[in-house]
Each structure stands twice: as C-alpha cells, then as structure tokens.
Amino acid sequence: MNPATEKRPLPRRRLVLWSAAGLVLVLVAAGLWAFQPWRLFTTRTVDEAPPTAVAASEEDPGPAGTDGSDGTGEADAAEEEPSDEPVVLGEGGFVTQEHETSGTATVLELPDGTRHVRLADLATSDGPDLHVWITDQEAGGDWFKYRDGRYVALGELKGTHGDANYEIPEDADLDGMTSVVIWCDRFSVAFGSAPVDL
Incomplete structure (x- = not known):
C-alpha cells in the first residue's frame, strides 16, 4: 500500500474536540427547546x-292550568324571571x-x-x-x-x-x-x- 494514500487515524485531540462540539450542540438544542428564549419577545x-349560559331548550308547557297563570292568561305576579x-x-x-x-x-x-x-x-x-x-x-x-x-x-x-x-x-x-x-x-x-x- 502506498504510504501516501494510507488513511491515518485522526489525532486523539481532534476526536476529543469533535466530540465536545457535538455535545455542545446537543446541549444548546436541548436548552433552546426547554427555555424557548425567543418567547421573551x-x-x-x-x-x-364574557362567557354566556348555554340556552336551555324550551320545556313543554304541560297540561292546561299548570302554566302558572290564574286562569285569565296572566302569569302569577309572584313568579319573577330568573336573572x-x-x-x-x-x-x-x-x-x-x-x-x-x-x-x-x-x-x-x-x-x-x-x-x-x-x-x-x-x-x-x-x-x-x-x-x-x-x-x-x-x-x-x-x-x-x-x-x-x-x-x-x-x-x-x-x-x-x-x-x-x-x-x-x-x-x-x-x-x-x-x-x-x-x-x-x-x-x-x-x-x-x-x-x-x-
């Protein structure tokens, strides 16, 4: 094999640097996900x-004479409309x-x-x-x-x-x-x- 084309292993220092850079990138990505600092801006x-009550369906009036009237068609004055x-x-x-x-x-x-x-x-x-x-x-x-x-x-x-x-x-x-x-x-x-x- 030609010594000029022989692959030499990366120096140990370079491997450590690449590993450290990868770790930093992972930590930065995790920090950005967790803290989302852009949300400060x-x-x-x-x-x-405002919230409103859901309209209730109209109830059946029921049999004649049970609608609260006094027989003349007027509602009992004692009954008030609920607020x-x-x-x-x-x-x-x-x-x-x-x-x-x-x-x-x-x-x-x-x-x-x-x-x-x-x-x-x-x-x-x-x-x-x-x-x-x-x-x-x-x-x-x-x-x-x-x-x-x-x-x-x-x-x-x-x-x-x-x-x-x-x-x-x-x-x-x-x-x-x-x-x-x-x-x-x-x-x-x-x-x-x-x-x-x-």
Whole structure:
C-alpha cells in the first residue's frame, strides 16, 4: 500500500474536540427547546367576549292550568324571571411573581350552573407550557407552594394579553380556593397570581 494514500487515524485531540462540539450542540438544542428564549419577545393577544349560559331548550308547557297563570292568561305576579347575569364568586388583580403580570381574574357562575374564570386586561410574558390554575394557596410570594397545595387545572393559557375565559370542570370543588395562577408547568414557576378567595 502506498504510504501516501494510507488513511491515518485522526489525532486523539481532534476526536476529543469533535466530540465536545457535538455535545455542545446537543446541549444548546436541548436548552433552546426547554427555555424557548425567543418567547421573551413574543406575545399572543386574545379577545373573547364574557362567557354566556348555554340556552336551555324550551320545556313543554304541560297540561292546561299548570302554566302558572290564574286562569285569565296572566302569569302569577309572584313568579319573577330568573336573572341571566352571572354571579361573581371572587375577583382580584394579578400580582407579579416570576414575570411582570397585570390584569384581573374573576370567577363567575352562570345561570346554567357552569363556572368560569375570566382573565381581563391580562398582560404577562410569553413562555413555554403556560397554564391557568385555581389553587388553595394565597396569591403572591414564593411560588413553590402551589405544587404543594390543592389546585384545579383549567387548561393552557390562551394568550399573554387581552381577555379570555376558562371553564371550570363541573365536578371541581372550589371551596377554600384562594387564587388564580398563571403557571409554567415545565419549570414549576408562577408568572403571576390573583386573589379570588372563594
């Protein structure tokens, strides 16, 4: 074999350098996936109308004489139309925690019995894996407490700015819940929280 064409093994130092460069690239890619630093410069605006009750289907009037009338066709004056306005169960302004956050969180109960959290005039930072929670921990302060307490997850944050509604599961027990939290599930930090004291 011609010595000039013989393949020589790469020097050990070059192998170490290539291995280190590959490792750095993997770590950078993993860091970009996890932290998504570009989200510091992105926003998502949402503009949802306040939640409304689902219209119930009209009930059968039933047999004659059971419609609440007094026989003259006039409804009983004692019966009043139920209000179609939601009941405010709790409301509070956001407190900044890991990222500057402002706006209002309101817990509403609609005439049909459904409950919702409405975030109004929200302004916070974007980030990976953001969710909305109701928790039994006080708003503000150390965010590690939220993982230790009781919470109800309401889904992913729809937008960093604006107004949005989050339906509360029908079977959720809200007794003792005290705050609404914007929670980064990937890093277990609260961006902000609002006292609602249910």
